[in-house]
Amino acid sequence: MTTFDHPPRILFLYGSLRERSYSRFLAEEAARIIKEFGAEVKFFDPRELPIYGSVPDNHPKVQELRQLSLWSEGQVWSSPELHGQISGIMKNQIDWIPLSIGAVRPTQGRTLAVMQVDHPKSINDHPKSINDHPNSINDHPKSINDHPKSINDHPNSIYLLHKFSKPHPKPDLLRF
Secondary structure: OOOOOOOEEEEEEEEOOOOOOOOOOOEEEOOOOOOHHHOEEEEEEEOOOOOOOOOOOOHHHHHHEEEEHHOEEEEEEEOOOOOOOOOOHHHHHHHHHOEEEEOOOOOOOOOOEEEEEEOOOOOHHHOOOOOHHOOOOOOOOOOOOHOOOOOOHHOOOOOOOOOOOOOOOOOOOOOO
């Protein structure tokens, strides 16, 4: 097992430029919790990041993103859900992180957590929500969360809390 002489280094990327961005708020709250567990966190501000391929790789915002990616040992990506996908802002950041620098993959060996934020007036708020259907996947006896090989049981799982104001119910399972 590798030991480090520093706290885990976690980079947060968020996929919205709005002043009241829910994906940024979620990332900030997750960072607050992760810091309480002893991690060092940094954020990349996607404003002023040019569209991928429109400028040379030596652009200052591109270099900033790439340096933060190399600094990190884990990353958390938080994006709004737009048309069933991550936002273009999020995709642009991912595109600028190179697949290789020489023989090194900047993302190789790093832990990644992905969070996606629905619009507050999403389909789940509709009176005829799919979650209210009698055969909803949430009510199915063979729910993915109850499966013996649940993602929540994976040794590298990061538990994200529904209510971030409470301490983590299983702090010994939070791993980086």
